Amino acid sequence: xxxxxxxxxxxxxxxxxxxxxxxxxxxxxxMLAVSFHRRVEGGFFEPAFELSNxxxxxxxxxxxILATSIGLAATAAIIVVVAAFPFSYILSRxxxxxxxxxxxxxxxVLSLSEVIIGxxxxxxxxxxAGVGNLFxxxxxxxxxxxxxxxxVSLLLGLVYLGFPYAVLVIYPAVSRLDRELPEAARxxxxxxxRAFASVTLPIMRRSITGALILxxxxxxxxxxxxxxxxxxxxxxxxxxxTDQAIFQSNIPFAAAMAMFLLLVSLALVGLSLIVGNExxxxxx
Amino acid sequence: xxxxxxxxxxxxxxxLTAVDDVDLEIPGGKLICLLGPSGCGKTTLLRLIAGxxxxxxxxxxxxxxxxxxxxxxxxxxxxxxxxxxLFPHLSVAENIAYPLKIRGVERADCESRVQELLRLVKxxxxxxxxxxxxxxxxxxxxxxxxxxxxxxxxxLLDEPLSALDANLREHMQIELSQxxxxxxxxxxxxxxxxxxxxTMADIVVVMDRGRVLQAARPxxxxxxxxxxxxxxxxxxxxxxxCRRVAADAVEAFGRTIPVxxxxxxxxxxxGDAMLSIxxxxxxxxxxxxxxxxxxxxxxxxxxxxxxxxxxSVQGVTLLSASSPRDRPNVxxxxxxxxxxxxxxxxxxxx
Numbered sequence: 001x002x003x004x005x006x007x008x009x010x011x012x013x014x015x016x017x018x019x020x021x022x023x024x025x026x027x028x029x030x031m032l033a034v035s036f037h038r039r040v041e042g043g044f045f046e047p048a049f050e051l052s053n054x055x056x057x058x059x060x061x062x063x064x065i066l067a068t069s070i071g072l073a074a075t076a077a078i079i080v081v082v083a084a085f086p087f088s089y090i091l092s093r094x095x096x097x098x099x100x101x102x103x104x105x106x107x108x109v110l111s112l113s114e115v116i117i118g119x120x121x122x123x124x125x126x127x128x129a130g131v132g133n134l135f136x137x138x139x140x141x142x143x144x145x146x147x148x149x150x151x152v153s154l155l156l157g158l159v160y161l162g163f164p165y166a167v168l169v170i171y172p173a174v175s176r177l178d179r180e181l182p183e184a185a186r187x188x189x190x191x192x193x194r195a196f197a198s199v200t201l202p203i204m205r206r207s208i209t210g211a212l213i214l215x216x217x218x219x220x221x222x223x224x225x226x227x228x229x230x231x232x233x234x235x236x237x238x239x240x241x242t243d244q245a246i247f248q249s250n251i252p253f254a255a256a257m258a259m260f261l262l263l264v265s266l267a268l269v270g271l272s273l274i275v276g277n278e279x280x281x282x283x284x
Numbered sequence: 285x286x287x288x289x290x291x292x293x294x295x296x297x298x299x300l301t302a303v304d305d306v307d308l309e310i311p312g313g314k315l316i317c318l319l320g321p322s323g324c325g326k327t328t329l330l331r332l333i334a335g336x337x338x339x340x341x342x343x344x345x346x347x348x349x350x351x352x353x354x355x356x357x358x359x360x361x362x363x364x365x366x367x368x369x370l371f372p373h374l375s376v377a378e379n380i381a382y383p384l385k386i387r388g389v390e391r392a393d394c395e396s397r398v399q400e401l402l403r404l405v406k407x408x409x410x411x412x413x414x415x416x417x418x419x420x421x422x423x424x425x426x427x428x429x430x431x432x433x434x435x436x437x438x439x440l441l442d443e444p445l446s447a448l449d450a451n452l453r454e455h456m457q458i459e460l461s462q463x464x465x466x467x468x469x470x471x472x473x474x475x476x477x478x479x480x481x482x483t484m485a486d487i488v489v490v491m492d493r494g495r496v497l498q499a500a501r502p503x504x505x506x507x508x509x510x511x512x513x514x515x516x517x518x519x520x521x522x523x524x525x526c527r528r529v530a531a532d533a534v535e536a537f538g539r540t541i542p543v544x545x546x547x548x549x550x551x552x553x554x555g556d557a558m559l560s561i562x563x564x565x566x567x568x569x570x571x572x573x574x575x576x577x578x579x580x581x582x583x584x585x586x587x588x589x590x591x592x593x594x595x596s597v598q599g600v601t602l603l604s605a606s607s608p609r610d611r612p613n614v615x616x617x618x619x620x621x622x623x624x625x626x627x628x629x630x631x632x633x634x
Contacts, residue, residue: 178369180369181371183365183369184365186355186356187356187357187361187362187363188382188430189360190357190386192357194386198382199373203371205373
């Protein structure tokens with residue numbers, strides 16, 4: 001009897017490869033090329049090879065914008081993870097049914113677009129219809145006031161946007177955590193707090209790093225929330241990319257900024273992975 | 285060598301009583317096995333002793349000192365968990381040194397103590413290895429070494445060998461028992477395996493539904509089970525419904541059978557009872573003349589080390605076990621004579 005031949009599966013891989021090329025590599029290559037093109041005043045752009053678009057970054061103006069963008073994304077990522085870790089921990093210890101209800105709710109937040117989230121928060125924090133009226137009503141403040149735009153309202157929006165992603169990364173790891181591990185630390189003489197710091201946290205380090213990177217990269221790309229909830233000085237690089245591309249019709253400069261943002265976030269992600277691995281190596 | 289007293293201890297989890305009014309005196313330096321089916325409360329009892337659970341009622345005393353209100357991390361006990369709970373981010377040596385480091389033991393002292401413990405558990409070459417590089421038996425040894433690192437006053441083990449395969453488990457049972465005798469440390473082991481309990485324990489505590497049914501030396505639990513549950517749980521036993529007609533006799537199979545001793549002879553009166561008799565005390569005789577009872581052979585199973593014969597006597601199934609040397613020459617369907625060694629039987633509550 002002939003052994004049954006395995007059907008060749010490689011043609012199946014063609015589709016994702018083709019899709020990736022058509023929908024990801026091509027647009028990316030076009031953007032890379034455009035970033036070197038020359039802008040035509042009052043028109044579009046013409047093929048060229050010049051570095052002037054990139055050289056514009058070297059001004060303090062863009063340096064400040066980049067610092068603002070990275071600072072905002074990093075702050076949001078840290079707040080999100082600090083909130084999502086205990087949340088996931090408590091969630092994983094609840095009853096099965098409650099867990100799935102809450103998870104479905106958290107995941108449904110992912111279906112909201114940045115626009116909806118932005119305007120919802122902007123309404124909530126406004127003077128006329130916002131939470132300030134509630135504070136006034138229960139006697140917390142003298143007169144209702146607006147809490148938006150501002151740094152706090154922008155951070156609230158970014159945290160809201162990133163929170164479900166962090167739970168998505170941290171929750172599975174927390175629910176897989178052997179509950180006897182912290183107990184073993186306690187039987188070894190560690191107080192609950194020390195058990196958490198010396199056993200639970202180090203074991204969870206990988207997923208915490210993963211959540212930090214994910215939320216950082218995700219909020220770094222936010223371009224609507226800074227405009228809706230922030231002041232112009234909180235405008236991030238993506239806001240300026242939108243501005244250049246749509247309102248200034250300077251597609252080459254917008255493309256160059258996008259390339260720059262991509263490289264910066266890649267570098268930061270790479271750096272945090274290297275640091276993470278080094279610490280892993282140090283404890284070996 | 286710390287003695288342990290448990291006084292009317294109870295633990296209720298949301299309406300479910302896991303440990304029900306347990307009293308227990310455990311002398312220092314002994315190995316105690318808490319034995320029972322799953323859900324009998326043995327693990328909860330161990331966790332109460334450890335301080336990982338708060339009792340609903342009752343007290344635990346170690347060397348006469350009440351442990352109420354002392355958190356687990358201040359009790360200075362060592363514990364081996366069912367999952368072993370070795371820290372995956374630490375090496376073997378770091379795992380064992382963890383309790384020492386927490387207590388601020390100096391680095392040099394730490395290292396020599398870890399070496400000593402690794403020799404004790406027969407893993408002298410492993411200190412730098414990672415946990416995931418170890419076999420099941422090696423992990424077991426690391427967990428034991430970590431629990432013993434601080435010379436604990438009590439050594440607690442929650443089904444410590446359940447993850448090992450049968451051969452290794454038997455081997456570790458013997459080793460653990462020898463280790464305990466060398467150290468003379470008061471040890472409490474939770475197990476559902478009666479062979480494990482018989483191998484290791486100085487005292488077996490049989491539990492069911494949160495209650496202690498019997499606490500005695502293994503052979504005593506085997507020979508004089510307190511009730512039919514204990515008789516059935518420790519080894520296999522024939523449990524025969526009978527009527528107790530006198531202090532030392534029961535009526536079964538339409539005959540009066542003398543039973544020289546039964547547990548609780550003085551307390552139990554005349555009435556319904558169970559006669560518990562071990563398979564090795566049921567002897568099958570092919571000749572019918574001298575036999576007390578007659579029965580038919582229903583099934584014969586030759587296990588190599590022993591021969592089991594399933595018998596039917598007046599509708600009751602009896603199990604007989606004999607060594608291959610004494611194997612009676614019988615076949616299925618045959619009517620045979622049966623001799624009961626009632627001097628080793630016990631009368632228990634029904």
